[in-house]
Amino acid sequence: MRATRRSLVLVCVLVCLGLIAAACGDKHKAAKGEEGGKVVKGGTLVLAAEQEPDCTDWIGSCSGSSWGYWTMGSPTLPRAFDVNADSQYVPSPVLSGEPTLDKGPPQKVTYRIKSDAVWSDGQPITSHDIKYTWDQIAHGKDIYDKTGYEKIRDVDDKDPRVAVATFSEPFAAWKDLFGAFYGILPSHLLEGKDRSALTKNGYTWSGNAWKIDHWTKGQEVKLVPNPKWWGKKPNLDAVVFKFITDTAAEFQAYKTGQALGGYPQPQIGGETQLKSATGINFKPSEGLSYEGIWFNAEKPPLNEKAVRQALGYSTDREAIVAQINKPYKPDSSVLQSFFPPGIDRKYAKDSYDKYTRDLKKVDQLMTGAGWAKGADGIWAKKGQRASLTISTTAGNKAREIVEQLLQSQWKEAGFELKTNNTKAGTLFGEWLPKGTFQVAMYAQVPTPDPGQCVIWCSKNIPGPANNNSGQNFTRLKSDALDKTWGPADTELDESKRADLTKAGIDALAEDVPALPLYPKLTIVVWSRTIGGPVDDDFTLGPFWNMHLWFLKK
Amino acid sequence: MGTFAARRIAYSIPVLIVASILVFVFVRQTSDPLAHLRTSRDPTVIQRERVRLGLDKPLTTQYVRWAKDFARGKWGESEVSRRSVGTEIRSKFWNTVQLIIWAMVLSAIIAVAIGVYSASRQYSTLDYTFTGLSFMGLSMPTPWFALMAIQLLVFEPRQILHLGEPIFYSVGLHSAINHGFVDYLRHLALPVLTLSVQLVAGWSRYQRSSMLDVMSADYVRTARAKGVPRRQVLIKHGLRNALIPLTTVMAIDIGGLFAGLIVTETIFSWPGMGQLLVSSLLQGDTAILLPWLMVTAVFVVLFNLLADVLYGVLDPRIRLA
Numbered sequence: 001m002r003a004t005r006r007s008l009v010l011v012c013v014l015v016c017l018g019l020i021a022a023a024c025g026d027k028h029k030a031a032k033g034e035e036g037g038k039v040v041k042g043g044t045l046v047l048a049a050e051q052e053p054d055c056t057d058w059i060g061s062c063s064g065s066s067w068g069y070w071t072m073g074s075p076t077l078p079r080a081f082d083v084n085a086d087s088q089y090v091p092s093p094v095l096s097g098e099p100t101l102d103k104g105p106p107q108k109v110t111y112r113i114k115s116d117a118v119w120s121d122g123q124p125i126t127s128h129d130i131k132y133t134w135d136q137i138a139h140g141k142d143i144y145d146k147t148g149y150e151k152i153r154d155v156d157d158k159d160p161r162v163a164v165a166t167f168s169e170p171f172a173a174w175k176d177l178f179g180a181f182y183g184i185l186p187s188h189l190l191e192g193k194d195r196s197a198l199t200k201n202g203y204t205w206s207g208n209a210w211k212i213d214h215w216t217k218g219q220e221v222k223l224v225p226n227p228k229w230w231g232k233k234p235n236l237d238a239v240v241f242k243f244i245t246d247t248a249a250e251f252q253a254y255k256t257g258q259a260l261g262g263y264p265q266p267q268i269g270g271e272t273q274l275k276s277a278t279g280i281n282f283k284p285s286e287g288l289s290y291e292g293i294w295f296n297a298e299k300p301p302l303n304e305k306a307v308r309q310a311l312g313y314s315t316d317r318e319a320i321v322a323q324i325n326k327p328y329k330p331d332s333s334v335l336q337s338f339f340p341p342g343i344d345r346k347y348a349k350d351s352y353d354k355y356t357r358d359l360k361k362v363d364q365l366m367t368g369a370g371w372a373k374g375a376d377g378i379w380a381k382k383g384q385r386a387s388l389t390i391s392t393t394a395g396n397k398a399r400e401i402v403e404q405l406l407q408s409q410w411k412e413a414g415f416e417l418k419t420n421n422t423k424a425g426t427l428f429g430e431w432l433p434k435g436t437f438q439v440a441m442y443a444q445v446p447t448p449d450p451g452q453c454v455i456w457c458s459k460n461i462p463g464p465a466n467n468n469s470g471q472n473f474t475r476l477k478s479d480a481l482d483k484t485w486g487p488a489d490t491e492l493d494e495s496k497r498a499d500l501t502k503a504g505i506d507a508l509a510e511d512v513p514a515l516p517l518y519p520k521l522t523i524v525v526w527s528r529t530i531g532g533p534v535d536d537d538f539t540l541g542p543f544w545n546m547h548l549w550f551l552k553k
Numbered sequence: 554m555g556t557f558a559a560r561r562i563a564y565s566i567p568v569l570i571v572a573s574i575l576v577f578v579f580v581r582q583t584s585d586p587l588a589h590l591r592t593s594r595d596p597t598v599i600q601r602e603r604v605r606l607g608l609d610k611p612l613t614t615q616y617v618r619w620a621k622d623f624a625r626g627k628w629g630e631s632e633v634s635r636r637s638v639g640t641e642i643r644s645k646f647w648n649t650v651q652l653i654i655w656a657m658v659l660s661a662i663i664a665v666a667i668g669v670y671s672a673s674r675q676y677s678t679l680d681y682t683f684t685g686l687s688f689m690g691l692s693m694p695t696p697w698f699a700l701m702a703i704q705l706l707v708f709e710p711r712q713i714l715h716l717g718e719p720i721f722y723s724v725g726l727h728s729a730i731n732h733g734f735v736d737y738l739r740h741l742a743l744p745v746l747t748l749s750v751q752l753v754a755g756w757s758r759y760q761r762s763s764m765l766d767v768m769s770a771d772y773v774r775t776a777r778a779k780g781v782p783r784r785q786v787l788i789k790h791g792l793r794n795a796l797i798p799l800t801t802v803m804a805i806d807i808g809g810l811f812a813g814l815i816v817t818e819t820i821f822s823w824p825g826m827g828q829l830l831v832s833s834l835l836q837g838d839t840a841i842l843l844p845w846l847m848v849t850a851v852f853v854v855l856f857n858l859l860a861d862v863l864y865g866v867l868d869p870r871i872r873l874a
Contacts, residue, residue, distance in 0.1 A: 217824070
């Protein structure tokens, strides 16, 4: 008996020591390098991914996952344009220079491909790949988004290094084509076959710095350097994205070193966790996504411009930004147009900066429109009280805080605000398209292109004409908006286009179908053991330049 | 027994059908499988997908179409990812079964040991200690315990001992670099511990109670009077009979455990059935949700049936009717 107990104790001690030894022993396997900023080669970097993509058929309707693109699409797909930190479209390493635009008519865009641009199997990237990609998107079934591609009449690929896309009608957002989420696909591997079947569960080809080594569903995806990449070769041996969907678990993974970086959603109160975690850097950025308040201009009293403008003057947007963004990013500011920082500023104008909290202006506007305050302090006109209901996605703490702020701000200004929140599916799938809401709060995620007719033009109000699929949920019919945002989608001259977008923003600030609130923050988190230029890219995500990163000791 | 089992299975079929109808209607009414397409700039993609997925048809037509395909073994593709539903569920099912097996084995060993000791040393200091710990275990919320385990067993040892890597891991099935068996165990430890806390707490109480009943039986008193060594009385006569009720409780708990791993799998990023349920619910992917429900329901029904049958097998005095 005593011998048995002693043996048991001895075994337990040995197991514990073994585990500790295993934890020590791997210290130098996972990270190699020297101290300081000297670039060193080798090592496997483990990063956290908050979502797993549903599929990797990037042009199919099962795609549309930002995380899928950031972890697998952006590192492996060649593209026509990239968007730099100044929100400028720049030719990607695939092209030998800026594509040339012939305004025509017909509009033509010429892409010149570098002679050393090759796929990971050594086959050259050619104009036929661009043609194939266009054809798949414009004429394929179950395509995520055909916008722009269906306006291309043909792609000339006679010269394997030169692709000429001819448009059937002017399309101003041509720089978005063959870039962003889609890229260029390898025709020599996919043409004549079922593209979706061959790509949806991962693929091993690449035309960029990395290629997919394996994708174990539900667990991880591993990228390794593309040996045929003609640009700067990656410093790392491999990058592994672990899928960690729970935010608390994600933060624990950073703290315990199981993930050396990631891109977590900013959480209310989360900045204290990040600030208190040792060995971790984090950088908040403002990109393409922004939060706004959207009015249903068909529903009284929001069908009156004076009421919408008065609500603009009732809202203290600075106070909202102070609550939501400033804990992470003290210099964050109110958005004064519907162009977040990720869109080239030459198209933007801060026309909404006149809307600061001013209760005198509210009184002026409302009394001028025939409203009078009742005994309860709420505006009323012909028996109708200025009582509004705001809807947003349920369970979102940040939005609930904003709703509370709006309730008190608007009440002081004479508007009663009730809340009626719901699931995202109901809000975006039912209430917004059907117009069964009064005020809504949600985020927009535009592309870097400044065209926004899709959300402002009358033709895009959901209705029988567009099969209820339009996205102008504010339902405001305005000549001023139609005459600016409509042509902005087809004006090829950049300075004329900028004039149109600025005039369009002025018209929005005058008609106030919506109120921009703040740019939504993105946060890059990375361990101090990672060296190199870690930074966010508004379209490509924070892992766009992983090939320049390295692991310090 | 065969008739008993067949009758139980027959009773289960209408239950499964009603459950599948309720879940189908509930999920369709509350979630939107096209939510991820709402921000698309192509105004026609929503309508195309609605037609492809049959979402434009009445609810009854949608359900009947699904039920027919399911009965024929055509589980189809995920409405969101287009991956085969069968493949998805199979891979996740095995990951969950691993957790269950390890948790069951560990919990059974510890719970039986505690139950036997507590019964044989009733009202001792250690018996009271185990009782207190059991109540703590039963009342401890799983997510809290999981996060505390990560803090105390992953984070703190690494900080204090200045280790390159944690001793135990809290993310996934294995490391990015090392896929060996020891690495697997280091990943398994905390999820299994989290599951085991409540199992051990409950089962040890059952075992203690069952042992006390058995130890006070006449045949046990007779064995002791005959001079059979105490240890032999405890194990051969007492434990063997006291295990019968615990075995049936365990069988029922396995079924419940299968459906209840959601929190554990989410916190530890364990790619199992619980995680699959959460992601499918959030996406409104009924193509996965419904087979998930059916697989889980069959699992629960089977193990409930096993519990009943096992009782009859282990105790010859019981005749199943």
